[in-house]
Amino acid sequence: MLHKEVTIYDIARRLGLSPSTISRGLKGHYTVSLKTQQKIRDTAEAMGYRSNTFAANLRRQRTNTIGIIIPRFNSYFMSEVIAGAEKVTNEAGYNLIISQSLEHVEKEIRNVKTMFNNRIDGLLVSLAEDTRDISHFNLFLDKGIPVLFFDRVPPDERLPAIVIDNEKAGYIITTHLIAQGAQNIVHITGNQLRNVYADRLKGYQKALAEHGIEYRPENIIINGLSEQAGIQAARQIINRGVDAVFAANDNCAVSCMNELKKLGVNIPRDMAFAGFNNDMISRNVDPQLTTINYPAFEMGEIAARNLLEQLEKKTGIPSVHVILNSDLIVRASSGFGK
Amino acid sequence: MLHKEVTIYDIARRLGLSPSTISRGLKGHYTVSLKTQQKIRDTAEAMGYRSNTFAANLRRQRTNTIGIIIPRFNSYFMSEVIAGAEKVTNEAGYNLIISQSLEHVEKEIRNVKTMFNNRIDGLLVSLAEDTRDISHFNLFLDKGIPVLFFDRVPPDERLPAIVIDNEKAGYIITTHLIAQGAQNIVHITGNQLRNVYADRLKGYQKALAEHGIEYRPENIIINGLSEQAGIQAARQIINRGVDAVFAANDNCAVSCMNELKKLGVNIPRDMAFAGFNNDMISRNVDPQLTTINYPAFEMGEIAARNLLEQLEKKTGIPSVHVILNSDLIVRASSGFGK
DNA sequence: TTGAAAGCGTTACCAT
DNA sequence: ATGGTAACGCTTTCAA
Numbered sequence: 001m002l003h004k005e006v007t008i009y010d011i012a013r014r015l016g017l018s019p020s021t022i023s024r025g026l027k028g029h030y031t032v033s034l035k036t037q038q039k040i041r042d043t044a045e046a047m048g049y050r051s052n053t054f055a056a057n058l059r060r061q062r063t064n065t066i067g068i069i070i071p072r073f074n075s076y077f078m079s080e081v082i083a084g085a086e087k088v089t090n091e092a093g094y095n096l097i098i099s100q101s102l103e104h105v106e107k108e109i110r111n112v113k114t115m116f117n118n119r120i121d122g123l124l125v126s127l128a129e130d131t132r133d134i135s136h137f138n139l140f141l142d143k144g145i146p147v148l149f150f151d152r153v154p155p156d157e158r159l160p161a162i163v164i165d166n167e168k169a170g171y172i173i174t175t176h177l178i179a180q181g182a183q184n185i186v187h188i189t190g191n192q193l194r195n196v197y198a199d200r201l202k203g204y205q206k207a208l209a210e211h212g213i214e215y216r217p218e219n220i221i222i223n224g225l226s227e228q229a230g231i232q233a234a235r236q237i238i239n240r241g242v243d244a245v246f247a248a249n250d251n252c253a254v255s256c257m258n259e260l261k262k263l264g265v266n267i268p269r270d271m272a273f274a275g276f277n278n279d280m281i282s283r284n285v286d287p288q289l290t291t292i293n294y295p296a297f298e299m300g301e302i303a304a305r306n307l308l309e310q311l312e313k314k315t316g317i318p319s320v321h322v323i324l325n326s327d328l329i330v331r332a333s334s335g336f337g338k
Numbered sequence: 339m340l341h342k343e344v345t346i347y348d349i350a351r352r353l354g355l356s357p358s359t360i361s362r363g364l365k366g367h368y369t370v371s372l373k374t375q376q377k378i379r380d381t382a383e384a385m386g387y388r389s390n391t392f393a394a395n396l397r398r399q400r401t402n403t404i405g406i407i408i409p410r411f412n413s414y415f416m417s418e419v420i421a422g423a424e425k426v427t428n429e430a431g432y433n434l435i436i437s438q439s440l441e442h443v444e445k446e447i448r449n450v451k452t453m454f455n456n457r458i459d460g461l462l463v464s465l466a467e468d469t470r471d472i473s474h475f476n477l478f479l480d481k482g483i484p485v486l487f488f489d490r491v492p493p494d495e496r497l498p499a500i501v502i503d504n505e506k507a508g509y510i511i512t513t514h515l516i517a518q519g520a521q522n523i524v525h526i527t528g529n530q531l532r533n534v535y536a537d538r539l540k541g542y543q544k545a546l547a548e549h550g551i552e553y554r555p556e557n558i559i560i561n562g563l564s565e566q567a568g569i570q571a572a573r574q575i576i577n578r579g580v581d582a583v584f585a586a587n588d589n590c591a592v593s594c595m596n597e598l599k600k601l602g603v604n605i606p607r608d609m610a611f612a613g614f615n616n617d618m619i620s621r622n623v624d625p626q627l628t629t630i631n632y633p634a635f636e637m638g639e640i641a642a643r644n645l646l647e648q649l650e651k652k653t654g655i656p657s658v659h660v661i662l663n664s665d666l667i668v669r670a671s672s673g674f675g676k
Numbered sequence: 677t678t679g680a681a682a683g684c685g686t687t688a689c690c691a692t
Numbered sequence: 693a694t695g696g697t698a699a700c701g702c703t704t705t706c707a708a
Contacts, residue, residue, distance in 0.1 A: 005701085007700095007701055007702085008701070008702070009701080009702095017678075017679085018678065018679045018680075019679090019680095019701090019702080019703095020678075020679060020680080020681095020703080020704080021677085021678055021679075023701095023702065023703060023704085024678090024703090024704095031677060031678080032677070032678085033677065036677085036678090050454065050455055051455065051701090051702085052396070052457075052700085052701050052702065053392075053455055053456055053457070053702095054391075054392040054393075054395045054396040054401075054457070054700085054701080054702090055392075055396050055684085055700070055701035055702040055703085056701080056702055056703070057392045057684090057702090058390070058392040058393050058396055058683095058684045058685065058686090058700090058701085058702075058703095059683075059684050059701080059702045059703045059704080060684085060702085060703065060704095061684070063392075072417050073411035073412075073416055073417040073420055073436075074411075074412070074413060074414045074416070074417035075412060076412045078411055078412070079410050079411040079412035079438065082411060082438065083438070083440060090448075095452060095456075096437075097435055097436075098411075098435075098436050098437070099434075099436070100417065100420065100421070102421060110428075114433060116388065117388055117389060117391055118391055118433075119390075119391070119392070227618055227621075227622075251618065254622045255618075255621075255622060258622050258624075261624075280565055280589065280593075280619065281618065281619045281622060283565075283593075284565075284592045284593060284596050284619060284623055285622055285623060285624070286596075286599075286623070286624040343685085345684095345685055345686085346685070346686075347685080355694075355695085356694065356695040356696070357685090357686085357687095357695090357696090358687080358688080358694075358695060358696075358697090359693080359694055359695070361685095361686065361687060361688090362687090362688095362693095362694090369693060369694080370693070370694080371693065374693080374694090389685090389686085390684085390685050390686065391686095392684085392685080392686090393684070393685035393686040393687085393700085394685080394686050394687075395686090395700090396684090396685085396686070396687095396699095396700045396701065396702090397685080397686045397687045397688085397699075397700050398686080398687065398688095398700085399700075677708105678707105678708085679706100679707085679708080680705105680706090680707085680708100681704100681705095681706095681707105682703105682704095682705090682706105683702100683703095683704100684701105684702090684703090685700105686699100686700085687698100687699090687700090688697100688698095688699095689696105689697090689698090689699105690695105690696090690697090690698105691694100691695080691696080691697105692693100692694085692695080692696100
């Protein structure tokens with residue numbers, strides 16, 4: 001049943017040309033006359049030819065493929081990051097292979113190895129929640145293959161990265177809560193290994209300090225930022241005189257807020273709320289959630305573009321450190337208009 | 339800077355063995371003594387060897403890779419489907435390559451072609467919203483490469499597919515609304531090319547018929563089921579004596595419901611609401627949304643497992659048609675407890 | 677403008 | 693238990 005694959009040799013024989021000419025003709029090399037090129041393409045089409053990527057990659061010693069590893073395929077944010085990266089890579093004639101770590105470093109390591117064996121030309125990464133040691137990326141770095149981090153990046157500032165200013169965003173959102181009258185603000189955040197969470201906490205602390213509000217360690221709740229975690233956090237928060245909550249993502253903020261409402265807390269009168277990400281859910285809860293918006297598609301585009309630049313330059317490891325803008329979006333949950 | 343790659347020839351030379359033995363030793367072939375195997379693996383490791391997938395694929399004429407094409411990486415549902423498929427494929431020693439069509443058939447076609455050129459051994463697909471003609475999959479089918487559809491599948495029932503019973507789910511949810519007292523139910527749905535939407539509509543119609551309620555075409559709103567579309571739908575629904583809305587996904591249900599609330603409609607007193615998918619958002623709106631839950635991880639597992647079975651059997655095109663269960667989850671939006 | 681031929685790194689058949 | 697060797701299908705240098 002399975003037909004034998006058509007190769008450039010078959011086309012060559014049919015046309016009375018050499019395989020080299022076919023190879024060149026197929027990719028429009030200038031030494032092949034346009035008429036011959038057309039003839040070659042037509043017969044290739046007619047014979048059902050498809051180029052063999054493996055043979056080509058084997059011979060050329062590169063794959064024209066870049067990889068991207070993200071924590072999870074579960075948000076509009078990630079879908080947009082990938083769409084942005086795909087747009088850029090495709091336009092440049094590269095393929096993109098994609099995988100999710102599901103927030104576990106073990107899976108991240110396996111993904112890295114697979115991509116390494118697939119000999120991708122470059123790698124984009126947003127780290128899993130629990131990744132501490134990042135030596136698995138040395139596989140690439142040791143060979144001079146560029147690795148570019150985005151959003152969740154390693155602590156080492158010298159590594160190439162595309163981020164937003166999380167400290168600033170945390171500072172702005174906390175300052176906003178203080179301006180609304182909050183004095184006892186709980187911050188719910190994630191694993192402090194991740195810059196996105198550690199920096200937002202720093203911003204929170206800075207805002208408190210600037211307004212002469214005492215920093216209380218018991219006001220920091222570190223959890224997995226999941227829907228469940230938000231519900232649990234609500235139970236820790238209630239009846240403690242807390243007047244505002246800033247959670248490091250919208251999902252957790254929303255589930256926590258709803259649980260508190262269920263327990264009789266009035267938002268924002270008794271307690272103001274803020275999240276992070278501007279997910280769809282933030283606009284559709286009651287009251288609507290104050291949050292930080294950040295540019296996903298653009299982040300993907302910029303990350304991919306930077307990586308490709310390094311690839312073209314062949315100048316080894318990139319050294320970019322791009323900081324994108326983010327904006328505070330004020331909504332009813334933080335007492336807007338109260 | 340770039341070190342030359344280590345090949346099995348280098349290992350062979352170092353060990354005074356032949357390349358064939360190295361090749362066999364590396365994959366634990368039984369004809370190689372365990373002692374030699376260990377020696378081979380150790381030296382490979384020490385020399386920084388990595389196997390060359392391209393050479394292997396070229397030689398073996400298969401890739402041990404399967405592809406998956408989905409509409410978008412933006413829901414927990416999809417993240418779980420992929421995780422399920424990955425679990426199964428990885429355990430079987432296959433790689434999974436993943437891409438999103440972003441709901442456009444043009445992108446879907448490009449994805450199919452890329453996967454075809456990457457010579458995947460099998461393909462899993464959930465169709466884009468606007469895919470009408472599915473002849474782009476003939477690329478695979480003509481070569482006897484199995485293609486298995488899941489969730490959003492083509493109309494032709496003979497094609498292998500993994501689905502839930504959407505008609506039944508639509509019927510159950512509509513019946514539930516009727517039982518709550520609804521008589522004038524609007525159904526918001528998506529492109530009728532997609533079984534998931536067409537079948538839910540059929541279920542809706544069947545439920546009306548069984549309860550002697552007249553089917554009114556003007557009660558069917560077909561749109562993109564997006565957040566925006568939900569908001570627009572709200573404006574069409576209001577002041578028309580509508581007493582219930584069943585939307586074919588939670589996102590659209592939620593944004594529509596919220597817009598109606600904003601326009602002064604009381605949910606569920608004036609109008610009952612139901613969605614579809616059991617997304618996180620459905621549990622976190624006010625009132626909580628009645629919806630249909632369906633098994634994502636399991637769907638990915640089953641789809642992948644079926645595809646792999648076909649691959650092993652080499653019996654050409656699979657002919658499965660699996661129907662998974664789904665459940666109605668009743669919440670306050672449909673008047674529970676009123 | 678075209679052709680010949682070497683080689684990319686494996687695997688698998690056939691020997692030994 | 694191990695070795696020799698011919699493919700796999702393409703690209704690219706050199707030659708014509």
